[in-house]
């Protein structure tokens with residue numbers, strides 16, 4: 145949800161090409177507009193609505209003088225995606241420029257007051273109040289640092305801000321509250337950014353500033369202070385991700401690259417076993433678990449409920465993070481609240497985590513090291529999926545499931561599950577060897593307007609996730625249902641030719657779901673079945689089938705059966721000439737409530 149970057153280089157190197165390169169890596173956070181500001185004898189700004197490649201063709205964003213500057217990609221909240229609303233936003237004089245990720249909740253009141261004092265606003269954004277406030281405080285005699293401190297004392301809401309001022313050259317100031325910000329400490333080059341993939345090419349040495357700390361980038365180095373002006377000693381952490389991991393490496397899109405990395409994501413996450421063993425040992429007195437998450441992470445949580453309740457006998461609730469605050473009365477110190485988030489920065493999830501921390505033990509299952517969830521939860525399991533750039537979560541979902549399976553297996557002391565889990569990478573690799581049938585299916589189903597996905601038990605969350613992937617990147621209406629629920633309403637929607645994807649691994653419920661398949665088929669549905677390769681009945685009854693190694697049991701099926709559904713969504717998006725990495729209206733990291 146918006147991405148910001150700031151960089152300052154020594155030796156008079158041009159910052160604009162570096163800023164452009166960095167901001168491109170954050171395009172997954174927003175693609176409504178892009179802008180860069182650099183400083184020479186004046187503040188130079190190039191910005192416009194549209195994706196980076198388009199704007200760059202028109203404006204040649206790298207061609208700007210100055211050895212430091214700031215950049216932004218926007219996911220619009222306040223104001224249409226047009227040039228005026230693009231960042232950087234400036235003050236009256238054009239001497240102060242700001243990029244911002246977040247929402248200023250009291251901007252209307254501030255704007256009115258500033259207007260009455262003669263400030264002229266040129267955009268509909270909430271952000272524009274920031275440069276004007278800084279201008280106001282500098283006019284009162286404050287330096288940039290104090291004007292920024294005063295400004296963050298005036299605004300309410302969430303922010304990661306980077307600011308430059310012509311009056312204080314060779315300096316970038318930045319700060320954050322409830323929106324992510326990292327500091328990169330390179331050799332003769334210093335950065336701030338919303339997320340580490342932006343700067344991996346330049347440095348892997350990262351500092352994580354806390355709320356309202358003031359970051360000062362200068363050609364000589366980085367200083368971080370508290371609001372009282374005390375210099376803070378911050379630890380520099382070396383991030384394990386490499387620049388290569390955040391590149392397409394020959395694939396057309398990140399999403400297909402990331403789908404193909406899922407066996408590795410599972411393998412790498414299995415290395416978290418020792419960490420999980422320690423957590424489980426420590427949590428021997430819990431009597432209830434609550435999963436809290438959004439979107440795909442919520443679907444992973446649902447699988448966790450089925451697993452933990454059936455194997456470990458611990459009652460489990462699964463709550464959408466945005467609804468969590470309505471369900472907190474029954475939490476206590478024996479409840480473990482598990483927060484699942486690939487980004488670790490989802491605003492709804494963080495709000496819920498802060499609430500849960502007051503009463504209960506909290507555990508984060510997170511892909512991005514150093515993210516806010518990892519710093520606020522009592523315990524952390526890192527999914528080792530590597531950087532995920534495609535907006536649609538794929539390999540991080542597999543990482544989350546792997547972590548949940550290990551947690552369930554260890555809570556239940558179930559060695560068989562742990563052994564089955566070890567075989568999952570091999571099943572995934574085998575599946576990915578031949579996916580041509582999915583590609584062909586995509587050509588046949590690309591023009592359908594509605595899709596239904598059904599599954600029972602462990603396959604129900606797969607159906608939900610398959611539907612989410614399809615609607616997210618192809619804009620086709622898709623719904624996932626528990627197979628048994630069809631007859632309670634949704635069956636009325638089934639008509640001649642409507643595609644119904646039936647997730648049907650082998651197992652004790654096979655016969656029942658097969659009956660549901662028959663029910664939709666007899667009403668004219670076109671059935672796409674995902675099942676075992678030795679399931680002759682399934683193959684004969686479906687219009688299209690994608691088959692999987694029969695050794696993949698019902699219990700581990702979520703880790704494997706989701707992959708053809710991810711691919712179906714991907715290839716339909718390609719057939720519809722859509723960019724699966726950048727679905728409209730969405731962003732990778734949802735930092736607003």
Ligand code: AGP
Pocket residue numbers: 438439440441484485486487488489490493535536537538616731732733734
């Ligand atoms: C998944 O494809 C979506 N992009 C979205 O639903 C996502 O899972 C959700 O926003 C939660 O994000 P998080 O895991 O980073 O918290």
